[in-house]
Amino acid sequence: MPPTSPTPVNRDEAPLRAAVRPEPRAAVRESPRAAVRSEPRAAVRESPRVPLRERGDACPGALRLHAADDGRLARLRLPAGLLTLRQAEAPADAAERLGDGHLDLTSRGNVQLRGLDESCGAELAGLLHDAGLLPSETHERVRNIVASPLAGLDERPSADVQSWAAELDGLLCASARAAALSGRFLFALDDGRGDVAALGADVTLLARRDGSVVVRTGANRSGPRVAPEDAPRAALLAAETFLTLAEASGSGAWRVRELPAEDGRGLDAAVRAGLADAGIATEYVTEAPAQDIGPEREGEPPIPGPVRSPDGTVALSVHARLGRLSVAQWRLLAATANGPLRVTPWRGVIVPGVAPAAAGGVLDRLRTAGLITDPGSPWYGVGACTGRPGCAKALADVRSDATAAVSHAVAHAVSHGSGGLPVHWSGCARRCGHPRGRWVDVVATGEGRYDISVQGQGDLPSTTTTGPELADAVAAARMTPMTR
Known part of the structure; x- marks a missing residue:
């Protein structure tokens, strides 16, 4: 319960500037x-x-690289997910020259580079510093x-x-x-x-x-x-x-x-x-006012597709398959934008400033390049951790298994669950990068075996194998009624 000394605010009160700003505080301000x-x-x-x-925080950063099974990993913090077009070139260059040629988008709107050589730290730091992406070495994480x-x-x-x-x-x-x-x-x-x-x-x-x-x-x-x-x-x-x-x-x-x-x-x-x-x-x-946020809207991310902007242009909401972009896909997004890119916490990118007449053609090019541009895509809402071979703790190659499940659903005209609950494939019980709220939890328990459950409503998990049976079970779980 909140402390009782202050009086709760009425939703209809006058704006705060007029209502509560005290006069004698100017010297402090x-x-x-x-x-x-x-x-x-x-x-x-x-x-x-x-x-x-017992140990200190070992969370990776741009300077503190994490040793993974596929090489070193760097995590670049991007406050508000913002990257100017000049800045966007730096992680692409780093992924191409120093890493595995891909950029991973995280659930905090940051970017990860994988497959880095252990001796590349100084060169990576220089690239990021020159782009203005490393304003403080002591605070970068x-x-x-x-x-x-x-x-x-x-x-x-x-x-x-x-x-x-x-x-x-x-x-x-x-x-x-x-x-x-x-x-x-x-x-x-x-x-x-x-x-x-x-x-x-x-x-x-x-x-x-x-x-x-x-x-x-x-x-x-x-x-x-x-x-x-x-x-x-x-x-x-x-x-x-x-x-x-x-x-x-x-x-x-x-x-x-x-x-x-x-x-x-x-x-x-x-x-x-x-x-x-x-x-x-x-x-x-005392609580979030209902006029500001209704429970049915809280947590709703931007869906893929065009968004009309107040200045008459169109912003494009684009998602990455399993949260991964190739350097070529990343550069295509940057070349399309007329303003800073915005990396989202839902492993997507907002591309601003597209001319309305060109938006349809641009979306087609992005879709052809393998990006998610429509909520009807079989890839929409499908996420996965790194899994094998990149993570030593993973029990399965979850990215390959997730890809096989989506491909099976498409090839056999099975409802793949788009428009339903999000699904996250995890290589172990840590469930790295899983979404918030209600979601289908697919967790590897060994090579070729997964537990499937719907998180957020207490369903008991069911164990199944890889292949068509797994794909069908995941698709069915995604269509669980979305009640609160």
Whole structure:
């Protein structure tokens, strides 16, 4: 339950700028970075616990390469998924010259390179630095920021989450404290449509129709609302407050959801206290207003296809098969765009600025190149981890098995489940990269054997073999009624 001292906000209140901004705080606001770093005045529980884990965070980055069975792996953080056309050439060059010729899109809107030689670190860092993709060597793994991919590109009124992302990225890189965040800590900047708000981020900024922004921590649907110009500072302060609580508790938590229950409840109050100390005006919102997000819309990603933009151009939403793009496919997307590419947390790319008259022909070329451009594609909603031979923990070549299942369904005119639940193929029980919400979980239990279940509703798994039987079972599971 949220603390009871503040009065809950009525949905019909006047915009926050007029309603809650205090007059005597001007001197504090002139020094925002100092204010953000002030310690929260809420009491921090000092109760040492057994740490959740014995080792440090080994999450890969652009400088810390992970040793996989198919070579080194690099993960490039792209705040809000944004890449200028010049920047987009850098990962393509790196994949072509140093890696396996492919780019993997992650569930956080980042890009991974695989098959790298262990001696390529300096050359890779140089490529990324020259492209402006490595603004801080000490903070490069903590720049995990997702934002609503269609913000400003469709006809829905939206907050400027792209600007928030740029400011938050700068604040993160300037904060010595933030360098201690785990490479798994996630910020989500939602323009009010509820897409990235459903991704389970550690700190979420959720825009409201009245122009204010709700600051959520973890799974908490309540939180203080702030003015939009204060939102990036509030997000950083929330992350730094989490670090204070995690360190004081001795829990070793990397994510908000890993905090002990009493510290998780205390985080919300500590953030509000810290905002007040930083001169950031707030009022408390007890839950997400129904007028902003309906439960039937929360978490809905951009579907493949054209999107009409306010400036008269068309943005193209394109997905990658199993989240992988060849260098040629990536360069084709960049050549099509008239503005920065936006990599989405659903392993897709938004290509902006296409002339309406040319959009149909461009989509045809992208489809011919093997990209998903239509929600009716048999590949839409199908995801997979790396599997064998790239991952030592994998029990099967899940990408090949997923491809065989889709090909079987197409060849035999079997309903492949498009338009139904998403499906994710995992090489082991870790389920790396699985989607949120309800999804068909296909987990390898050994070579040629998988457990299939529908996550999110508690169905018992059924075990089957590879081949036609597996393909039919997956297709049937995807058509499970989508009830909530």
